[in-house]
Amino acid sequence: MPANVFALPCGVDFPRALVAGLIERFRDAPPEDLARVRLYLGSGRMVRRVREAFDAAGARLLPRIGLISDIGRLPIDDIPPAVSSLGRRLELAQLVAGLIRRLPQFEPGAGTFRLADSLADLLAEMQEEGVTPETLETLDIAETHAEHWQASLQFIRIVARYFEDDAAPDTSGRQRRVVEALIRLWQDAPPRDPIIIAGSTGSRGATALFMQAVAGLPNGAIVWPGYDFEMPDFAWDSLTAGRVPIEDHPQYRFCALFKRLGIGPGDVERWTATPAPAPERNRLVSLALRPAPVTDQWMREGAGLGPLGPAAERMTLIEAPDERAEALALALVLRRAVEEGRSAALVTPNRTVTRRVAAALDRWGILPDDSAGQPLSLTASGRFLRLVARMRGRALMIAPLLILLKHPVAATGSAMRGDHLLFTRELELYLRRRGPAFPDRVALLKWAGDEEPRIRWAEWVATVIAGFLPAPEADLPEVIAAHLALASDLAAGPGGTAAASGLWQHEAGETCAAIMAELTTEAPAGGRYGPADYADLIDTLFQGEQVRHSQAVHPGVLILGTLEARVQTADLVILAGLNEGSWPEAPDPDPWLSRQMRLAAGLLLPERQIGLSAHDFQQAIGAPEVVLSRARRDASAETVPSRWLNRLTNLMGGLGPTGGPEALAGMRRRGTDWLRMARAFETPTERIAPATRPSPRPPEAARPRELPVTAIRTLIRDPYAVYAGRILRLKPLNPLSPEPDPRLRGEVLHLIVQRFVERRPLDETLDEAEDRLLLIAEEILTDQIPWPSAQVLWLARIRRIARTLVEAEQARRDEGDPVIVETKAGIELPDIGFRLTAKPDRIDVLRDGRAHLFDYKSGKPPSDKEVLAFDKQLPLEAAMVARGAFAAIGPREVAAMTYIRLGGDGETRDLKMGPDEIEATWQRFRALVARYLRPETGYTARRAMQTTTIASDYDHLSRFGEWQISDPAKGEDVE
Structure with missing residues (x-):
């Protein structure tokens, strides 16, 4: 058959060479002959590039240029128009919703429309590849597949009606039906005008079928991009020699088309004599990407590559410690290209990398031309x-x-x-x-x-x-x-x-x-x-x-996806994000068919997408100058180098006789230079010394003259918090997303007990008291807590300890009566000019006239040692009672101090402190307050925190982290 299959090697500017070949072939023909050519291209960007190449070549009649996908829009009498893709997906979504209702365990967590979207993709693929539901019926899934796949296959049968002849086709289905109709038409009346398909690898079944038909026409031709002319026949044969084809190889799609077209690798001709920009590198990469069964040829064929210095001299390998360093280094590479007046392209499927690089370029006012635009x-x-x-x-x-x-x-x-x-x-x-x-x-x-x-x-x-x-x-x-x-x-x-x-x-x-x-x-x-x-x-x-935003972009800096890299070249090409899971991207899981089911049905395997990505990599790495980059670590973990980068570095590292290790070291050295420049760029010219542990000394007039007893613990443990809150009057804001946290729980529990105690009937039984407590709790939780789950959980906890609380309360009723409940009072210390305030949870007056203080705790009460050194709330309240600070009861002797836990098992604990210890605590408190009223005393940050893990509301203000707990405090007079 005539040699009507052509290709161009990796790295060649495909649109420009394609146009050059067309012009050369029609040089001596009448101008209208070129206008009769129908040229089908693979993407809209390739159409634009081809038109630009024709414009640059001078005035002439142009061929009729269109997209391969336009074939599906041709009017054919017996083929109805394609239905809306969105409409079809909405129909499928209803079927999927019914499946989920019947099988809630099927793909739990997946959204209905996402499942419908994936099902629509499967149906489109089946139509493009010519796989009917009857083919799926022949699969033996009873023994070899899990129940999940059996359920999915049963569901796929429901949508078989979309494959019937009278069913309205979707876009993919109509594309294949139109191609099949054209093939039947051309058998009787071949088209008179030349037809050329260029820039497509035929990865889709309908496209491959169309290419097969065009290749069989006397005036038809196919032009492939990124064809590996260096690959020997035995390597081509290995792609399909095994039970499972090696679809993840970059040249596999061409190998699959060989069988359709009835040709071999040697039948592919060069479209033009345009040489590859880096032929030595193409040979090296071709050998590195050989399929696994023939990698034993590395050492033998590697010696035939000759010295690897020329192949690697215009390659740079950047192995950055993290993604930020990678982005900044690549931005510097692009900036250098701009300064030198060279065109540069960043190629990667990783949109996070492109956004980081674009943000880094913004500091120099460079806005790249991003082909993908913004999602x-x-x-x-x-x-x-x-x-x-x-x-x-x-x-x-x-x-x-x-x-x-x-x-x-x-x-x-x-x-x-x-x-x-x-x-x-x-x-x-x-x-x-x-x-x-x-x-x-x-x-x-x-x-x-x-x-x-x-x-x-x-x-x-x-x-x-x-x-x-x-x-x-x-x-x-x-x-x-x-x-x-x-x-x-x-x-x-x-x-x-x-x-x-x-x-x-x-x-x-x-x-x-x-x-x-x-x-x-x-x-x-x-x-x-x-x-x-x-x-x-x-x-x-x-x-x-x-x-894509209509902004003025820099014409020499491009950001391309891997598909666009087939049709766009530059003086400098950067292949970024070369990590597994990024390039190549991990195939999306198919919830409908397993890999084995796909293989048996003749559908595309997940490796197909990896093979297409590998072809894009091989095409892009053939540019005149190339920078390869990856980050050793992403936001969460160490990364794994891309399989293609791994193969390339392993091959070069093992070819000692041809200078492979030295060439690889040179690539890494050039990459290290860029990383060093990136670090230098971000290294501050001035070093700012870390903050010292603060201990501000405000003037005496600014120091607080009144504190509640609850603040004394803070004054002892973290004086800086008193300084920030009481002197600077900086109050922390509550979080934007309020939660039922322990503080709120404590407030609600205090309110529940307060209302329970204040409204206590005299002749109430234990059962009535328990019912009343739970009723109060339910009312307050419903009113104060807007989270239903917290209401249920907290009410359950109260119910668990309700009997213990009411029994203890009944015993206290026999001993005395609550006189003060959540009532604020204060006491003056005139000799030092200070006022102490308190709002006790509860004070009972006993039958013998003494006072009994209670403190409700939602968490674990402090130990006696903690009370002695830090948590002085109850002893100080007792001292205030003894001095008559509470008018309702006057001066009284304190009989006991008790903690009541409103959680756990509802237990109580008496604080073992007698009058002498209470008085000693009072005197120490006076000395503490007097010391902090003197101007030479500083409010030291985190002076005696209970644990180092406890956070203060003012840690950011004190710049904790720049200094450590063991650092000495630095006193500083402040105004």
């Missing part, structure tokens, strides 16, 4: 719509509410945008100090006060909050309408309009509008959706879209 899900409009969808059906806590209000799209349609930002900041401070955890209209109006603008804004926020609840399961059109209405109201702002907001503006907003419009159109076939499934639907739709 729609990360744009302002995309994130806003996803947030609103994700939060529907939930009661908004403080953090989610502020996330919505602070979003750059929120209230952009209103003239109150400035006030909106101001009010949001003020509301945040208010809610973090006073709550509630779930803001509502009452709390918002309480914050607004009497100011009309605040009231109007608060009413708008309250309306928005109310829109998130309820969100019951409903038909998809209703859910979409509710979602869009809520998003529009939030984007419009008080008195504004959604049309004037930033929600639907610019490229991202327009893309979001198009997706939502298509979803609205296809929604009637979508079934019913709850909030979680709908949020999953929106996430899936947005994550598959990219947005």
Whole structure:
């Protein structure tokens, strides 16, 4: 057969060489002959590059250029138009939802639409590869496959109707049917115009079938990119010699096409005589990527490569300690290329790497031309719509509410945008100090006060909050309408309009509008959706879209995905993120068919994607100058080098006679130089000495003259906290996401016991007391704790110790009566000018006239030694009782001090301290206060913390971490 299969070697600028070959072949032909050529290309970017190459070659009639995917749009009488891809996925989502209801154990945790998306991909693949449901019926799964795969196969049978002849095809199915129709048509009437397919490796079944048909035409031709002309025949044969084909090899797709086309590796001709930019490197990489069964040839064939210095002299290997160092080093490489006037391209499938490098380039004002653009899900409009969808059906806590209000799209349609930002900041401070955890209209109006603008804004926020609840399961059109209405109201702002907001503006907003419009159109076939499934639907739709922003980019700095690297070359090419799981990316798990089932059915194996990625790597590494980079560690663990980088370094390291180790050392040395420059770039020119352990000495007039007994423990353990809180008046904010923490639990338990004690009937039995305690607990928990799970858990704990508490309370009733419950009082120390205040949990007056002090503890009470040295609350309260600080009982002798634990087993513990020890504690307290009232005494940070792991609210202010607990304190006079 005629040699109508052509290729270009790795590293060649494919679009430019493709155009050059076309022009050369039609040089002596009439101009209209070139215009009759139909040129089918693999991607939109390749179409643009080919047009640019034609423009650069001078004025002429151009061939008819299109995409291979355009074949599926050709009008064929007996083939109906393709149905909407989204509509088909919505239909499948209903079937998947039914499966999940019947088999809840099937892929637990996976969203309904994500499963439908993967099922749609499987159906598209089956149609492209010509695999029918009948083929799956022949699989023997009864003995060799798990129950999960049996269930999935039974479900796949349900969707067999999409393969029937009268079924409306989807895009992939119509593509194959059109190709098959063209093949039948060409058997009777071959096309007169030349047809050329270029830039595709035929990885999809329909594309490979089309390529086979074109290659069989007298005036048809195929031009492959990145063909390995150095690979010997036995290596080609090894790709298909085993039971399982070696699909992860970069040249496997060409090998698979050989069988379809009836040719061998030697039948592939060069499209042009354009030499590869680095032929020595191509031979080295070809040998390194040989399939595993023939790697024993490394040593024998490696000697024939000759000295490896020329192959590696324009290669650099950067093995960075972490991802940040890698990104900065690559940014410096790109900056150097810009300064030298060379074009540079960063190629990687890892979008995290590209974002880091782009951020590093921004410091020099270099904005790279990113082919992928920005994921729609990360744009302002995309994130806003996803947030609103994700939060529907939930009661908004403080953090989610502020996330919505602070979003750059929120209230952009209103003239109150400035006030909106101001009010949001003020509301945040208010809610973090006073709550509630779930803001509502009452709390918002309480914050607004009497100011009309605040009231109007608060009413708008309250309306928005109310829109998130309820969100019951409903038909998809209703859910979409509710979602869009809520998003529009939030984007419009008080008195504004959604049309004037930033929600639907610019490229991202327009893309979001198009997706939502298509979803609205296809929604009637979508079934019913709850909030979680709908949020999953929106996430899936947005994550598959990219947005390119119309900004002025640097023309010489490109960021490319691996697919784009086939059609775009540069003077310098950087292959970044060369780690397993990144390049190559780990194949997505298939929830429907196992690997063995795919192999038996003739579907594509997971290794196919790895093989395509390997081909992209082999094509890109053939550039004139190459930088290979990886990070030895990512955010969580040590990384594993990419298998291709591993093979390359292992091969070079083992070829001692040809200078392989020396060449590899040179690559690493050049990479180390870039890492050294990156470290030097970030090394500060001035070294700032770490902070010393602070012990500020404020003037005497600024020192606190009043403290509660609970602050004395802090004064002893962490005086700096008293300085920051009482003198600087810095109060820590509550967290943005309030939780039912121990502090809140303690407050609620104190309130429960207080109300129980204050309302005690005289003739109450133990059973009645227990019932009343639990009733009070349930009422207070319902009123004070907005988390249902915490209500249930805490009530259960109280129920467990309720009998113990009421029995102990009954015994105390016989001894005395509670006179003081949560009542604040104070005592003056006139000789030193100080006032001590206290709010005892409870003080009983006994029958003999003495006082009994009680302190409720939700956690473990302090030991006697801890009380003696640090936790002096009860002894100090006892000293205040003895001195008549509490008017309700006057001066009294203290009979006992008791801790009552409102947790655990509800046990009590008496504090063994007599009058003499109480008096001694009082005197030590006086001396302590007097010392801290003197200007020469400093408030030392973390003076005597109970454990080093206990955090202080002011550790960041004292810069703890720059100094250690063992460091001496440095006193400093402050104003």
